[in-house]
Amino acid sequence: MAMEIQQERQGANLQIRLSGDLDIYAAAPLRTYLLTVLQQHHEIELVLDEVAEVDGAGLQILLATKAEAMRLGVILRLTGHSAAMVRALQLCRLTAYFGDPVILTREMAG
C-alpha cells in the first residue's frame, strides 16, 4: 500500500499523518518532504497510527529526520504508533532513541 501524507496546520505547528507502508518506495519522496517541512516549522507531530508496514529504509528516514530535527532545534514528536511501527522500533530497540511515549495496545503487548 503506497504511502500517503496528510498534513494539517495547527498554528505554527504541523501535524503529519503517514499512512500506508513506510518503506523503500516511500523513502525518497518522504525524505524530500520532511526536509522541506523541517525548515518551515518549529514543532512537528508525526502521527503514525496508520502505518501498515515499516522496513529498514523507512526506519532510517525517521532516524535521519530525528537527527535533523535535533540539529535544527525543531521539536519532533512521533505519536499514535501503529502495531507495525511499535514492532519495528522494538526490534531495533529504538523506542528510547526517539523518546516519544508509545502506547501499547493489548494486541501489541500480547
Add this chain to the structure above:
Amino acid sequence: MIDLDPQMAAALQTFFEESRELLQDMENALLFMENAGADSERINAVFRAAHTIKGSAGLFGLEEVVRFTHRLENLLDQIRSGVTDLTPVRITLLLSCGDHIAGYLDRIATDSSLDQVFLAEDLRLLGDLAAQLGSSPVASIAPAIAPALAPTTLALTIPPSPEPEFSNSPGSVQTGNWHISLRFGRDTFRDGMDPLSFLRYLEQIGEIIGIVTLTDSLPALSQMDAESCYLGFEISFRSSANKAKIADVFDFVKESSTIHILPAHSQITAYLQLIQQLPEADQHLGEILVSVGSLTEEELQKALTLQDAGNQGGQHQPLGEILVAQKMVQEPVVQGALEKQQQQREHQVVERQMLRVRAADLDQLVNLVGELVIASAANSLYAAQSNAEERVESAAQVARLVEDIRDGALHLRMIDVAEVFQRFPRVVRDTARTLGKDIRLEISGEGTELDKSMAEKITDPLMHLVRNAMDHGIESAERRHALGKPAQGCISLHACHDAGGIIIEVRDDGGGLNREKILGKAIEKRLVTPEQQLSDQEIYALIFAPGFSTADQVSDISGRGVGMDVVRQNIEAIRGSIEIHSTPGAGSTMRIRLPLTLSIIDGFLVKLATDTFVIPAESVEECLEYPEQQGTVGYMVLRDQALPLLHLTRVFRFDAQPEKRRNVIVVRHGQSRVGMVVGAILGNQQTVIKPLGKLFDQVPGISAATILGNGDVAPILDIPALIHHHTSAKHSY
C-alpha cells in the same frame, strides 16, 4: 544421531575426517617426542590438534567429545606452559586419550551407543588426567559420567547454556551469548533486502538479548540518499544454533555487508579485534558492546587501556604483545589466540590447495577414461586403415593425450604408502610393551604410491604380519643376548615399485621361521604327508593354511591360528600375492606383491592362431624369436640358462597348425621366469580390464578380458596362474 540436513551431514563427515587426521598428527608427534625428547613445536602441535577437535566438536554440539577433550587440553596446556613435564607416563596417557577421542568419533559416526567398557575407560582416563593435573578429580566428573554409565546414545545437542567451566578460562569474556556485529552494505535496499527482516529471522533461531542500532554512518537528512542503506547493528544474541547456522541467516548479504560473529565466551582479544576492525570510534563502539551486554564495563576498560598503552608507545605493537607486556593476560591465552588465527590461515591455505572429491565420482571418471582409451584405440586403428597421413598423425596425438589423461586419472586415486605406514609406529610401540620386548620400527620407501582402495585393504594384513613378526619372529631379550644379537629387535617396513607392481615387505631380525617345526605341525595337522618332498618356500607357505599356528603359547597378540590364512585371502583378493623368505637365526621377510592399479594395464598384444591375447606388459621381460631348430620343446637355452617354455596354443588347446614364425615372450612373476610361445607379436596397447562374467571366471589362465579398438574381445592372460600351473604340474611341453 539426530536427523541432519545434508549440508550439515557433509560438514560432520568432514569433521570426522579432519579429526582423524589431527589425531594421527598428535600421535606422530607424541611418538616422536617419546624417542627424541619433548620439543615445544611438537607439544604445540599436539595442543593445537586437541584444541581444534574440541572447537569443531563444539560446533556440532558433540558435548561428550568437548567435555573429554577439554580435560585433555587442560593437561596439554600445563605441559605447554612448562608447569608439567612430558613424562613417558604422560605420553602413554595422552596416546590413550587420543585413542579414546577416536573411539568417540567412531561411535558417533556409526551411531552406536557408548557401552559400559567405553564409559569405564572414559572414567579411568579422566581420573588419570586429573591426577596428572595435580588436582583431585574434578568434582563435576562424577555426576557427568555416573548417569551415563548405563549404555547411552550420543545425541547431537547443544547445552542450553554452556557449562560455567568454559567461561572460566582466562581471557575469555563472561557472557555466554553470541555477539553479532552487522554493517549493511549501501546497496542492501536496492538489492531488495531489508535489514529488519534479518533481525526478525534472527529472532526465530534465538533470542536477541541486546541490540544497538548504529546511526553513526547515517548522513544528515539533506545529504542522505534515501535508497542507500546506512544501518548497522551490534547484537548480543543467545541461541543454541551453531555458527554456521547463524552465519546462514546473513547468507544473502554476506557479500555486500560486513558481518562479524563472535561465539560465546570469546577471548577479550577477539572483541578488541572487532573493535579495531569496525569503522566507528573505538571508545564509542566499546560502550555499545557494553550496552548490548556483550562486554562488561571492566572488560572494556581493560581492553581499551591496553590498547591505549600500546598506541602511546608510538609503535604499533601487535595486540598480543601489548597484552602480554602489560601482564594483563597470561601468555598462553594470547598465544592460543594468535595460534588459532595462524592455524586458521594455514587451514584456509590447505583447503584452497586440496579438494575433497567423492570416491564414487573418481571411480566414474576412471571408468570413463577407460572407455576413452578404448575409443582412442579404435580411432587410431581406423586412421591407420585409412592411410591418410594427417589423420594418423592426429590420431596419434589424441592417443598420446588420452594416455596422459589416463595416467592423470589413475594418479588421482594414488596415495603415498607413507599414509599406510603411519599407523605402525604406534602399533609397534604398543605391541612391544604388551610383549615386554624392546623393538624399534624402521620405515623406508615412502613416496611409493599405490591405489587408495588397495591401501585401505592392505592395512589389516600388514598389521597382522607386523604383530606376528614381533610376537613370533623376534626373540626375547635374553635369548637375543645369548645369541650375540643387539638387545633391541627391529621390524622394518619397506615399499618399492617392481615390475609394474608394488612390493611391500615386513622384515624382522628375529630367529627366522623354524622349518622343522612348521613341517612337524603341518604333518600333525594332516596338511601334508611325511612323504611329500617340499621346498623351503612351500613349507613356509604352510603357515598360510587355515588353522595353522606353531606358537607354543597362545598370546594376546597372535598365536590363535587365525589370521595368516585371512592375511593371504585379503592379499589375493586385491590380485596380490605373498611370499616368505627366511634365514634361520637372522630373520624373515614377508614380501607382498600388489598390482599397481585395478582397472587399466599396459597390455602386450600377441596372436595365437587368429585370436588376440593380452599379456600384462608389466610382467614381460623380453621377446625373442622361437628357435625352431632347437630339438627340445619344454625349454630353451637363454644366455646359458634354461628357460622353461609354455606353448600357449597347447595350454588353450588350439588345434591350428603351428605358425611359421613363432615368438617367445619371457615373462616373470616373482622369482619364476617362463617363456610363453606365441604367434605374432602385435605390440603394446593400453588395456581396460573388463571383468569376466560368472560363466568364465573359472577359466584357468585367463584373469579378465579387454575390448580392442576393432571391437574384438581379447582375453588377458593370468601370468601368475599360468606360471604356477606350469611349474607345479611339470607338463611335458
